[in-house]
Amino acid sequence: MLWIAKLLYKDESQRFGRELGSFKALGAPYTVSSLLRDEVERITGERPTTAELRTVKYRRITERVTVCVATDGNQGRGLAYGAREFGCRCVIYIHGHVSPGRKEAIERYGAIVIRIDGEYEASVARAREDARMNSWHFVSSTSWDEFKSPLPRCVMNAYMVMVEEALAQIPDVDQITHVFAQGGVGSIAAAIYLGFQRRCKTLPRLVMVEPVEADCLYQSAAHGTPTPSSGSLRTICAGLACREVSPAVWSILEWLGSDFIRIPDSWVVDAMKALADGGGDLPVVCGESSAGGMAVILKAAADSDLRRALGLDAASQVVLFGLEGATDPAIYERLVGAKHAVFDRQPIIRNVP
Template identity: 40%
Template sequence: MFLLNNHPEYRQPLDPADAETLGVAAANKVERFLSFRENHAETPLVALPRLAAEIGVSAIHVKDEAYRLGLGSFKALGGAYAVIRLLLEEAGESLGRAVDVSELYSAEVRPVACSMTFACATDGNHGRSVAQGAQLVGAKAAIFVHAGVSKERVAAIARFGAEIIGVDGSYDDSVRESSRVAEANGWTVVSDTSWPGYERIPGLVMQGYVALVRESLRQMPEPPTHVFIQSGVGGIAAAVAGHLAVELGARRPTFTVVDPARAACIVETARAGRPVTIAHGEPTVMAMLECNTPSLLAWRILARAADAFMTVDEDDAISAMRQLADPVADDPAIVAGESGGVGLAGLLKAASDPEMRAALRIDGHSRIFLVNTEGATDPGKYEEIVGASPAAIATKTRM
């Protein structure tokens, strides 16, 4: 499925609150917070010139989030950042003054952290970030996982000392259960999706993601003309689209949101012109994107800042993983998990379809920006799909 944005608010300025959440000042704050993380480093921006020539575009750059903060996905930027922000705010209320991130491990802040429990639902990656953030500050974490989350991903969350709470059903069921249990226990929900009356914290999560856009704009020789970003509930797509809209204004790139065909809640929302919940059907290999209800906050931004919406099939996602692992000629290899290469899957599908290519105005001058949103967060599944271990592909990259 491929749709151009025909929403009445398309190309309108972002809501002022959203522009503030995803703007330059917010990005500066995120980068300052990151400077206090011991293992923080900018992730690489990888150029794929041979693939670009093969599909007839000027450049392809992939922001490789497989290296982010030791967690293997872009989610490392969001959940932990929100946890830290919320702890400092709680400490400020307790102490009766503003508390700076430089005081995060102070004797005054630690007792506040010990009194807090942060909860969330997850497909895997967001829960790791919230659990890591809680461990960093000395708080507790309760992570709700649905039946489709692999044992490897659950174990990766548990390594940070989080309480794991299993939920029968889908991701959306785990979102509802986390909210219910957290309210009953006085815990703080740090969700990466929003619903009526709950937007500020998901906004903080999205704000954390802006760091990868800021880094990419510094790393690229020229701003991109086209962006393809995968979408679950819409958070990463909205964060990238929103920041580019604020930062570049009328020069912003053509932005395409890419959904799994089996979990296309953002595409169906775009088609309906309003947020819709889709039926939970057959599972998708793109496990981190298997969401059935869009984030209201993300949709409000994408309705204005996205240009097109499309779906990719299971084979498209698998092909993109393999393409990145075994690249054209001397392009560098990239380890991308099942959801990591979905933006590339969208690009390859659009570039090979004359109608989509024309609608998006992709040509020999186009400069494409993609995000590898996750590395091999389930190494066994990765090797099963790609036919080689993540370590073997990483070794090939270094050769």
């Protein structure tokens, strides 16, 4: 019993197939296709379609273009996929905590992967500097200039597809009382919050959830200014292991965010298991970095003080964003069980009247 009226879950576990299985497969490929179309048009005067980019027609131009990014896994895999689809080169930078499984998943798409001895921010700095020196394209949602640069703006525009899909499927968006988003540098949370701000007559509570050891958004809210996390960044939530908030999105999160929560990894594992079980509802494959919202809902069900602090009650209608599936199958199986077992049970429950 969750003690709320309704729970809605946006499932990204099969976005472009279970191998990619993340909302980030929207942003990077779209941005790659856009910048390659610009490059072809600049040289030839012709603007190709994305279908033409998938052929060899303009390969003599696109194969000279290199895209790069720093990643915890999903963004890099999405960029490598886009580069392979549209015919350019790709270099991905990962930090010391990225799992071997996530590194191998990126390499399967043909990208060169460079591991940096340090945290996520060190890999970002190296990727940006290499891009500057080599005239590569740094494809990231993080912006240092209020999204004046086209590439981060393009990535964020593509992310809004996922937000608009969710809004379109909600029967009455004005009945939603709570929206939970995960942390990281804050880019996708900002996109989600802006989507609801534009559509809702009365803004729901917008709740940010982060790991205890990677809580830069919580710290920023507590101090009233962008503040780095002092945690170890050692968390199973690999996609959220970021030291600092994206400068350009903090103003959005500070403006719209109502609650900032940091939670231990043990809550995350419990939530992943609960989602995989389904409890009579549709079972869901949810990766570590997307289970935070469900983790808080589960804990609030057993903790009246937490429920009261968040304003959760029997009339609450809650939206969760499951932004990734089992992006490292070995880790998912160790924590929850084989992902295919969960996927195999989905059609059975869908057919129940």
